[in-house]
Amino acid sequence: RRSMEAxxxxxxxxxxxxxxxxxxxxxxxxxxxxRAADNCHCASTAPPGGLAPARTPxxxxxxxxDGFDRDSYRHIDAVFEHPPRSANGCPLKGTLxxxxxxxxxxLISRWHARGHELACHTITHSTSYSSPxxxxxxxxxx
Numbered sequence: 001r002r003s004m005e006a007x008x009x010x011x012x013x014x015x016x017x018x019x020x021x022x023x024x025x026x027x028x029x030x031x032x033x034x035r036a037a038d039n040c041h042c043a044s045t046a047p048p049g050g051l052a053p054a055r056t057p058x059x060x061x062x063x064x065x066d067g068f069d070r071d072s073y074r075h076i077d078a079v080f081e082h083p084p085r086s087a088n089g090c091p092l093k094g095t096l097x098x099x100x101x102x103x104x105x106x107l108i109s110r111w112h113a114r115g116h117e118l119a120c121h122t123i124t125h126s127t128s129y130s131s132p133x134x135x136x137x138x139x140x141x142x
């Protein structure tokens with residue numbers, strides 16, 4: 001078994017079944033060209049703007065996915081009836097990734113009117129990593 005080094009451009013090289021290699025390009029960001037003034041920030045594990053970890057705001061994401069019917073609405077709504085608040089008083093909000101199956105659109109409208117976010121979780125929830133591009137387009141755009 002031979003070892004391979006990653007090319008300088010951030011790509012990863014791996015062996016593939018049957019011999020040979022495959023190259024996959026991974027995330028790369030140059031802090032010298034990615035500047036806050038241009039609305040750009042490289043991903044990092046360090047707090048932004050040089051903040052001390054204890055003074056860095058924490059972000060909590062609450063998401064739900066698939067169909068949204070009266071039963072699921074009742075349970076999810078209970079979480080947000082008296083939502084926890086952030087240190088600066090903002091109420092917790094949720095993101096709902098909806099598909100068309102088992103979805104009550106009146107309830108979706110109520111959810112959105114209360115300040116929650118809606119997102120697409122495909123139309124029929126029938127895609128996979130091996131689905132062709134056209135299937136993905138149909139599932140996301142309709």
